[in-house]
Every structure is written in C-alpha cells, then in structure tokens.
Amino acid sequence: MKLLILNGPNLNMLGIREPEIYGNRTYNDLCKLIEDHAQEIGVEAEIRQSNHEGVLVDWIQEARGKFDGIVLNPAAYTHTSVALLDAVLAAGVPTVEVHISDPDQREPFRRVSYLRRACVACVKGKGFAGYPEAIDELKLRIERINS
Ligand code: CA2
Numbered sequence: 001m002k003l004l005i006l007n008g009p010n011l012n013m014l015g016i017r018e019p020e021i022y023g024n025r026t027y028n029d030l031c032k033l034i035e036d037h038a039q040e041i042g043v044e045a046e047i048r049q050s051n052h053e054g055v056l057v058d059w060i061q062e063a064r065g066k067f068d069g070i071v072l073n074p075a076a077y078t079h080t081s082v083a084l085l086d087a088v089l090a091a092g093v094p095t096v097e098v099h100i101s102d103p104d105q106r107e108p109f110r111r112v113s114y115l116r117r118a119c120v121a122c123v124k125g126k127g128f129a130g131y132p133e134a135i136d137e138l139k140l141r142i143e144r145i146n147s
Contacts (some may be wrong), residue, residue, distance in 0.1 A: 001142060003041075003135060004093075005034055006059055006065040007049040008075030014100075021073035021101050023127055030128050037132040038065075043139060053077055055083065069138040071131065078103065078113050088118040098134040099124040111125040127130055 007027075017025035031047050038045035046067075050056050056077065063070050070093050077084050078099070088095050095118065104112035104123030115124055121131040121137050 001042045001067050001069075001139060002046070003038070003071060003138060004059070004063050005045050005047040005071045006056060006072045007047070007133070008077050009051040011049045011073060011075055012049050012051070015075075023100070024135070025067060025125075025128060030131065033128055034131050037135060041139065043134070043135065045135070046135045053081060057083050058092075060084065060091050060093075063093045064091045065095060068142050069093060070132045071098055071138060072096070072115065072119070073098045073100070074115055078115055079110055081114055085114045085118050088115060094138060094145065096120045096134040096138045097122040098130050100127055100130060101125060 001025040014030060015024055027049065034045055034047055048059060050059070056074070058133065060070065072088070072095050074084050074097070078125045080107055097113065097115050103113070105125065108116045118143055121134070123137065126133060
C-alpha cells in the first residue's frame with residue numbers, strides 16, 4: 001500500500017516558532033515519526049511539503065493511479081482553498097485530513113474547512129500523534145474498499 005503524506009504552508013517551520021501551539025519538535029522529527037510508523041505497519045509513505053497551493057494541487061492530481069491514499073494537512077489552505085477541495089474531489093483518492101492543533105478550538109476563521117467534505121475522516125488536536133492515527137484510519141478504509 002502506497003500513501004502520500006502532504007503538508008501545506010509553513011509546516012516546515014515546526015519547532016522554530018509557536019511551540020505553545022505546535023510543540024518543540026521539528027518538521028524533520030515529524031517526518032521521522034511518520035516514516036517509523038509506516039515501516040512498522042508495512043505501508044510505503046512518501047512525505048512532501050509545499051508552501052504553494054498550485055504545487056499541492058499538482059501533487060494531489062498526481063496521486064490518482066499512483067497512490068492508494070492521501071494524508072493531507074492543508075495548513076492555512078484548509079480555511080481558504082476551493083482549489084484543494086476540487087483537487088481532492090477530482091483525484092478520487094481516499095484522503096484523510098489531519099491537523100496538529102484543533103482548529104475548531106482556535107480563532108473563528110479556522111473553524112471552516114473547505115476540505116472536510118471531500119475527506120473520508122479528519123484527525124485533529126492530537127499533535128504529531130495525529131499523523132500515525134490518520135495513517136491507520138486510512139489504511140483501514142483502503143483495506144475495506146479493496147476487500
Ligand atoms: O494544526 C494544524 O495542523 C494546522 O493545519 C496548522 C496550520 C494552521 O493554519 C491551521 O489552522 C491548523 C499552520 C501551520 C504553520 O505551522 C507553523 C509552525 C511553526 C511556526 C509557525 C507556523
């Protein structure tokens with residue numbers, strides 16, 4: 001099983017600022033956690049990060065026929081991007097939305113997710129541990145689809 005793990009704008013800054021919201025660990029720490037978990041459960045995980053909406057759209061489109069599922073942290077684009085919503089709908093690849101913090105417990109503008117309706121599940125507010133959880137959830141759903 002091949003999963004694409006996509007991270008949106010500024011997530012490369014993890015551990016550098018706002019530790020009270022996102023913790024002290026870095027983006028590299030997050031990648032290591034994801035890689036270790038993927039190896040443990042026997043899935044292939046390719047991890048990418050971009051600060052650019054169009055690049056994320058290209059990667060979501062590319063996933064069609066190439067990846068079994070997507071774990072997506074759209075970061076700030078969660079709250080603005082019809083383009084990412086359309087890309088997930090067009091790709092037709094099962095996608096789980098993940099957030100390190102819980103956007104519903106923060107500023108009102110973070111309470112809207114344009115992506116949520118296109119995703120099979122959403123994991124939020126669990127810190128870095130949300131990624132392994134999102135991967136497990138996605139794996140279960142893909143296995144169910146393929147059985
Ligand atoms: O909680 C999440 O994972 C978010 O997707 C993170 C986004 C935020 O816009 C969403 O509302 C919730 C922000 C990612 C930027 O991360 C930073 C890390 C360190 C310093 C500054 C920003």
